[in-house]
Each structure stands twice: as C-alpha cells, then as structure tokens.
Amino acid sequence: MKVFTAAALVLALGIGSAFAQGASVAFGGLQHDASLPVEITADELTVDQATGSAVFSGNVVAGQGEMRLSAARVQVEYATQNGQATGQINQLVATGGVTLVNGAEAAEAQRAVYAVGSGEIVMTGDVVLTQGVNALSGEKLTVDLNTGSGRMEGRVRTIFQTGGNN
Structure with missing residues (x-):
C-alpha cells in the first residue's frame, strides 16, 4: 500500500516525468539577479590579454549576490567589441568539482558554463x-536564473521525500 501511495503522490504532483530522459523543474531558490557584480577569489590568477580571458585556479569561489559557484578552475571570458575586450564578463567556465549554491538549493557537476548576460547556467557531467x-540527478542541467526555471536531461533520476513513516 505504501508503494502505491508514493506512486500516486508522484503522479498527483505531476513529477512522474522526472524518471524519463528529461524533466522540467522549478528552481525558485536559483532565481537570481544576473546584473549584480561578480566577485572571484582563488589561489592563482593568469591573464591572457590576447584571448581576452583570465583563468582563476585553486579553491575558486565566484560570488554574485547570494549565489556561489565554486570549482578547482574558472575561466573568465570577456565580451569583445571590434576585437577588443570590453571588460564585461561574457561567461564563466568552471571545471573540477563544480558546486553551485543559492539559498536551500545546490547543484554539483563536473563542468558549468555561466552566460552572465543571459543569466543561463548549463551544468554537465x-x-x-x-x-x-x-x-x-542527470547528465545536463540548464537553469534560467531570471525565471528560476530549469531542465534536467540525460537519464534523470529523482528521490522525493514523502514525509511518511516507513
């Protein structure tokens, strides 16, 4: 009976599709103002003026408002205009034990690309x-920070706590 009750709850909440190849999920805690300044701390920084990028490595933490992105390495790619870097961040590419935290929600992956202008984060691996x-869990998570909506893809698996007794 408890198995039937849990299955009925999953279907009633409309989350049965989470067991499929892709699932849309609400990420209200990940809704965020992408226009806020980005602060990055790390053990080391390497700047390449020719490519318009900077690489932070070692215990990297990138913060923007309440959101925190941590990784072993974060490459900052700057926007360009007429072949010159504008100084505005185009995207952050994080690799190595990536963790994204905002409020009560947290995501972990092998790689994350944060397109600052559009407010989209794509986490993979x-x-x-x-x-x-x-x-x-899955292989790819795409989050729109402006709306707090997202999509998990690639053999999605979920565990929902029902609050019931065993």
Whole structure:
C-alpha cells in the first residue's frame, strides 16, 4: 500500500516525468539577479590579454549576490567589441568539482558554463541537484536564473521525500 501511495503522490504532483530522459523543474531558490557584480577569489590568477580571458585556479569561489559557484578552475571570458575586450564578463567556465549554491538549493557537476548576460547556467557531467531533502540527478542541467526555471536531461533520476513513516 505504501508503494502505491508514493506512486500516486508522484503522479498527483505531476513529477512522474522526472524518471524519463528529461524533466522540467522549478528552481525558485536559483532565481537570481544576473546584473549584480561578480566577485572571484582563488589561489592563482593568469591573464591572457590576447584571448581576452583570465583563468582563476585553486579553491575558486565566484560570488554574485547570494549565489556561489565554486570549482578547482574558472575561466573568465570577456565580451569583445571590434576585437577588443570590453571588460564585461561574457561567461564563466568552471571545471573540477563544480558546486553551485543559492539559498536551500545546490547543484554539483563536473563542468558549468555561466552566460552572465543571459543569466543561463548549463551544468554537465554527473549532475546532482538537491532541493531541501529532495534530490535529482542527470547528465545536463540548464537553469534560467531570471525565471528560476530549469531542465534536467540525460537519464534523470529523482528521490522525493514523502514525509511518511516507513
């Protein structure tokens, strides 16, 4: 009976599709103002003026408002105009133990690309998202920080806590 009740709850909440190849999920805690300044700390910084990029390595933490992105390495790619870097960040490419935290939601992956202008983050490689006591995993997570909506793809698996007794 408890198995039937849990299955009925999953279907009633409309989350049965989370077991398929792709699932749309609400990421209210990841809604965020992408126009805020980005602050980055790291053990080391290497700048390449020719390519218009900077590479932060070693215990990197990039913060923007309440959102924190940590990784072993973050490459900052600057926007260009007429072949010259504008000084505005185009995107952050994070690799090596990537963790994204905002509020009660956290996501982990092997790689993340944050397009600052559009407010989109794409995390790939063994992605795990936790929302409170619930967890969701897959191969690719795309989050729109402006709307707080997202999509998990690639053999999605989820665990929802029902709050019931065993």
